[in-house]
Amino acid sequence: MKSKWYSLLSVILLFSLLAACSGGGSGETGEAPGGGGTEAPSGDKGKTTVQFWHSLGGKNGEYMDALIQRFNASHEDIEVVGTFQGSYDETVTKLQQAIASGTGPDVSMLERAYVQMFADSDVLEDLTPYLEGSGISVDDFTPGLMGHSTFNDQLVSLPLNRSTPILHVNKTLLDELGLQIPTTWEEMKEVANALVVKEGSEYKRYGVTMPYDTWYPIAMISQAGGTFFNDDHSSIGFGDNGAGAKMFAYLKDLQSTGALYYPPAQDSGNIVNSMFVEGKVGMMYQSTGSIGGLSSTVDFDYVTAFLPKDEVYANPTGGANVTMLSSSKNKEAAWEFIRWMEMEEEGGLEFILQSGYLPFTKKMVESEKMQALWAKEPNRKVAYDQLEFAVDTNKDVAWPEIMHEFFSAIEAIMYDSKDIPATLDTFKKETERILAQ
Known part of the structure; x- marks a missing residue:
């Protein structure tokens, strides 16, 4: 060790x-x-x-x-x-x-x-x-x-x-379009596409966004029925069952229509937060730790919701x-x-x-203070309730090293549109090499 x-x-x-x-x-x-x-x-x-x-x-x-x-x-x-x-x-x-x-x-x-x-x-x-x-x-x-x-x-x-990742929603925008807060991937796809505003070749508004991070893909892998590592931690747990390929294909499909804005890696958290506050995107995958700052900044009806499920609800902690x-x-x-x-x-x-x-x-x-805050700001209670579906499948002493390989896979797919199965196969081999050390 x-x-x-x-x-x-x-x-x-x-x-x-x-x-x-x-x-x-x-x-x-x-x-x-x-x-x-x-x-x-x-x-x-x-x-x-x-x-x-x-x-x-x-x-x-x-x-x-x-x-x-x-x-x-x-x-x-x-x-x-x-x-x-x-x-x-x-x-x-x-x-x-x-x-x-x-x-x-x-x-x-x-x-x-x-x-x-x-x-x-x-x-x-x-x-x-x-x-x-x-x-x-x-x-x-x-x-x-x-x-x-x-x-x-x-x-x-x-x-x-x-914290955990959670869905942040500009409910004012959804209400204007008669849209409901999505609870599934399929509903997310419909709502995100309905929120898109495009003028010529320029997108004025996107449907959903998320920071550049491993957190959100890991959450979605779990929602699709996969795990980050397999049971004996000798390899990844989302290759053979197709959860990883399904997740990335879903994101790329959203990205292709403007339904998903995937930000540049540098300062991605601040970029997506600003877009959400300015109404340039209707929904955002972001940390529960952002709720306090957003609540005091936005000028629209802002709510939080569980991350939409595919096969199951699931979210990693952070x-x-x-x-x-x-x-x-x-x-x-x-x-x-x-x-x-x-x-x-x-x-x-x-x-x-x-x-x-x-x-x-x-x-x-x-405590009385927490209960009073939740009554006043139910967004924070949603974040706590979502802990029922907390799951950490990337728990391994080798995770810090493997994390950077996963970042490389994310970049290849989300920025360079590399072939998803080939990219994940390369990542799988690198993960197995690191785990075998």
Whole structure:
């Protein structure tokens, strides 16, 4: 497994600017990078400093800064220093380098697909005794969000800024055309095509869009009855049953009529969000973490809905968990920050209410504030309800490396219109090569 760690390290260093799912952005916290859990400056003698690395910029970064400030204000003997480290992949790269040099933080946000890689390298603290000592059970957390927490019989991460893809809908446009929100792929095709406005050779409005990402194709593969990996993780699970070819053929068919706008890879999330807000597209596959920002920006009747099904409803989870590094010299203080952030109302709940990410504990779900918000903004309740169909079939220590091969397949098909079966066959062979290492 150690050899695979170094193999994955080289790949992620090379591709560090690609993110597995949206949630990074720009806008630093202003804190200088630090590591290892150092003593506080002399003016704060006796105060333990906890270094916390995260990947949230923009508005979500501001919400995380506010969370850290609330913690520091309520703890006289602990000071958390939060540092924005860039995208999820950039944070992983910096974390690997810091671990190797002995300068890692005490606590780090870690995109859920990378947790297994770090867990298999024995660099994450087992949180089980900390939970037990605090009277917390794994049953206290939201079902559907714990799939990337336990590896090798150790609980090494807890959910934090978690999300799923969801369908965002400009209901005003649909109502004007007498259209219903689609619940199936076939209905999506009809509605998306009906929304298209074309003047000459130029499309003035598209039907549906989605960011450039592996997330949405993986969701659709699951909806078509496939899995990303086969049962023994020796190959892909969507080749022989045709789910992958069916999914890409469906997207290309929509793309050919203007029913689907597939954006350029660079800054795709912001591009599609802007198009949706401006009414240039009627529907959008996008993260549940976008709900808060969109709700405060759009000037039309905006609703969310489950991702349309093919054979079944299905959607992968995304976002990041929080971990403690086993090298931390301030584990009790680090755990107090994690515990407070996970379980206290003034901790993570406020962050979730502000950002639109999914509530990650049952206590959050049942809180008066969450229930009141859902009553006021039912879009967020839809996001939580969709967790009933959460499924993560790309869970493997080799996923970070295979992800980049899948990006290449997506680019070949969606941008260059390469032959779908041939492209997927090449991807399958590359996946089998990587899994066999």
